Amino acid sequence: MVRGKLKKVAGSLVLGVGLMSGSVMAGDVVEKPKVLIFDVNETLLDLASMRSSVGEALGGREDLLPLWFSTMLHYSLVSTVTRDYHDFGQIGVASLRVVAQNNGVELTDEQAKKAIITPLLTLPPHPDVKEGLARLKAEGYKIVSLTNSSNKGVQAQFENAGLLPYFDARYSIEDIQIYKPDLRSYEWVLDKLDVEPEEAMMVAAHGWDVAGAKEAGLQTTFIARPGKALFPLSKKPDHVVKDVNELADILQ
Template sequence: MTIRPKVLFFDVNEILLDLTSIKPIIANSLNGNQELLTIWFTTMLQYSLVTSASGQYFSFSDIGAATLQMIALNNGIVISELEAKTTITNAMQSLPAHPDVKPALTALKNNNYKLVAFTNSSKKGVKNQLENANLSLYFADVLSVEGVKKFKPFTDSYAWASKKIGIKPTESMLIAAHGWDVAGALWANWRAAFISRPGQQLYPLAKKPEFVKPDLLALSKALIKLT
């Protein structure tokens, strides 16, 4: 397609914010075992889907804390609920932006794109994240799935987000660094762009996104060319 999407929806963690700094914080609660970080993050995503598939809703941070306790117990480590929640909150609230983020968002905004943050995190949590990373000024709106109480990549979440902003799914474009998020958006009849952050891959069984770029600056240049 050569037509500009009406709204660019940005996932937040990984695509905008660099998760590198959470590694020592989470690892410290797991007796320094950084190899458990990937297992914890994957388990957190798994149980967010289990929660939505079962018609339930808990905040992403609560699911993160619960799965941190699960991973810890599997490795003979006991973490209290309070300790787990405090660890997750401290880890996620002060993430820095990737170096390419501010120049790319500035270019897109200066070229009349409407930018919306769209995340599985709570609205309060993501607002704190964006403020702490000095990114709030770029976004016309901030959407959290707590408004629909279904986590991405459930189709209902994307449908709710486009309706909330007042546009059609086909006028919406998700920009993300997670293959599962891009796949969910495409299956929900959105457009999508994938940024190949280190360690991230597209899901081979899903549709191909419109753009696959190494960073947001490269994507912003391609988007600005659309008419």
């Protein structure tokens, strides 16, 4: 499929959103997306619930949870660049052991798995998620997910979080073994959806995710969850919102 550039056409939605939200400037014309593509971990599901299990594994250092997750993302990119694929769960376990070693904590593979696997599969949704998704679905949007987690992993996560009814499809990079934010991961899901880049919007709480999607030509929304910030050198997303409900306000 040939991917075109964003077209400003008659009948497009005029989004007069202020500077406080970091969205498009008032008067800019942006075509409404046909498909909303949601990231999963931290965007929809609250990773904070893993603080106790990860902290216990790291000798009481609950403050190291963000470092573990960023280390996992770091080595997922290493996996893609070196073409040495390991699934996200394996990388998560190995990354926890790296963080433990760097902080003088002895941690076995089994201990790392216990701290990560079950808690990661049972993450609760953020309080705004179900209401926001229901509103977007009621507006007629096709809603899908694109995650670095495995197919079985995201299936279990959505079942446990009660999110299955809100999604038309779930996509995992496991099928192509190329982690986000590699541009090929976004191009792959666009082909699966049979839409042009400008017809889809990536929604994520990670600056690196919206940066990758933006470079691939998608519309983007950054959900500014606590502790999350955009990378100043990346292209700005089309919208910056505090939660899924605010996105629903914009797209209604």
